Amino acid sequence: MNPIALSLPHDFRHxxxxxxFGGTAEEAFRGDYYRKSLxxxxxxxxxxxxxxxxxxxxxxxxxxxxxxxxxxxRYAGFCPLAFAVYLFSFSxxxxxxxxxxxxxxxxxxxxxxxxxxxxAPSPGRYAYYAGxxxxxxxxxxxxxxxxxxxxxxxxxxxxxxxxxxxWLSETPFPIxxxxxxxxxxxxxxxxxxxxxxxxx
Numbered sequence: 001m002n003p004i005a006l007s008l009p010h011d012f013r014h015x016x017x018x019x020x021f022g023g024t025a026e027e028a029f030r031g032d033y034y035r036k037s038l039x040x041x042x043x044x045x046x047x048x049x050x051x052x053x054x055x056x057x058x059x060x061x062x063x064x065x066x067x068x069x070x071x072x073x074r075y076a077g078f079c080p081l082a083f084a085v086y087l088f089s090f091s092x093x094x095x096x097x098x099x100x101x102x103x104x105x106x107x108x109x110x111x112x113x114x115x116x117x118x119x120a121p122s123p124g125r126y127a128y129y130a131g132x133x134x135x136x137x138x139x140x141x142x143x144x145x146x147x148x149x150x151x152x153x154x155x156x157x158x159x160x161x162x163x164x165x166x167w168l169s170e171t172p173f174p175i176x177x178x179x180x181x182x183x184x185x186x187x188x189x190x191x192x193x194x195x196x197x198x199x200x
Contacts, residue, residue, distance in 0.1 A: 034095045037144040041098065044143050045086045045105060049079050051138075052109060055131065059116075062124040069119050073112045081108050099149045106139035106150075110157030114164045125169075129179045132157060133186045140190030141197065150194045154187045 052074055059070040085101045088094055094101070113131040120128060135157065140150050161183060165171040171179075 031095070033144075033146075034098060037098075038089065038094075041102060041144050042086060042089050044138075045082055045089070045102070048105060048109065048138060048143075049082045049086075051134075052078050052082070052112075058127075062127055063120040066119055066121065070116050073115055073119075078108050078112045081105070099146055102143050102145055103149045103153045106135060106143065106145070106153040107156060109138075110135045110153070111160055114157070114160050117161075118164055118169055126175055129161070129183070132161060133182060136183075136186045136190045140194040145194070147191070147195050147198050151191055154190060158183055158187055 056067075056071055056074050059067040059074070063070065082105050085105050088101060089098070110132055113128055113135065116131075117125050117128045119125075136154055139145060139153055143150075145153070161179070165176055165179070
C-alpha cells in the first residue's frame with residue numbers, strides 16, 4: 001500500500017461525479033487552480049472574441065440578406081459580453097466568479113448561434129449548427145472550465161437548440177436527427193475530455 005496515500009487528510013478525497021474535494025482541500029484547490037489558470041483564461045477569452053467575430057465573414061457569404069441581424073448578435077452581443085468578462089478578470093472579485101463568468105461566455109456564444117439559426121433563411125441556417133460543435137470544443141477543453149460548469153453550459157446549449165429547432169422553427173426531420181447525433185455525440189466527447197483533463 002502506498003504510504004503517501006495513507007498520509008493524505010480525509011478531506012483530500014474527491015467526488016467521482018463532480019471532481020470536487022471535501023472541506024479545506026477544495027478551497028485550496030480552487031485557489032491554486034485560479035492562479036494557474038488566470039492568464040490562460042484571459043488569452044482564451046480574447047481568442048474567443050477573435051474567432052466569433054471572424055465568422056462574420058461567413059454570415060456575409062451564406063446569408064447576405066440577414067447578415068446585419070447576425071452581426072448585431074456577434075458584435076453587439078457576444079463580443080462586448082466576452083470583453084467585459086476579460087476586463088472583469090483583472091478585478092479582485094474575479095477569483096470567486098471566474099467559473100460562472102466564463103460559463104456565461106460559453107452560453108452566450110451558443111445561444112447567439114442558436115439565434116442565428118432562427119434568423120438565417122434556409123438553406124443557410126443549416127450550416128450554423130456546426131458552430132455549436134465548435135463552441136462545445138472550446139468550452140470543454142480550452143477555457144479552463146471545471147467539469148460541472150462546462151457540462152451545465154454544454155447541456156443548456158443542447159436544450160436551447162432543441163427548443164429552437166423543434167418549436168421555434170420548421171427543421172426537416174432528417175436534419176434534426178443528423179444534428180442531434182452530432183450535438184449529443186460532441187457534447188459527450190467534450191464531457192469526457194473535460195473530465196479527464198480535470199481529473200489529471
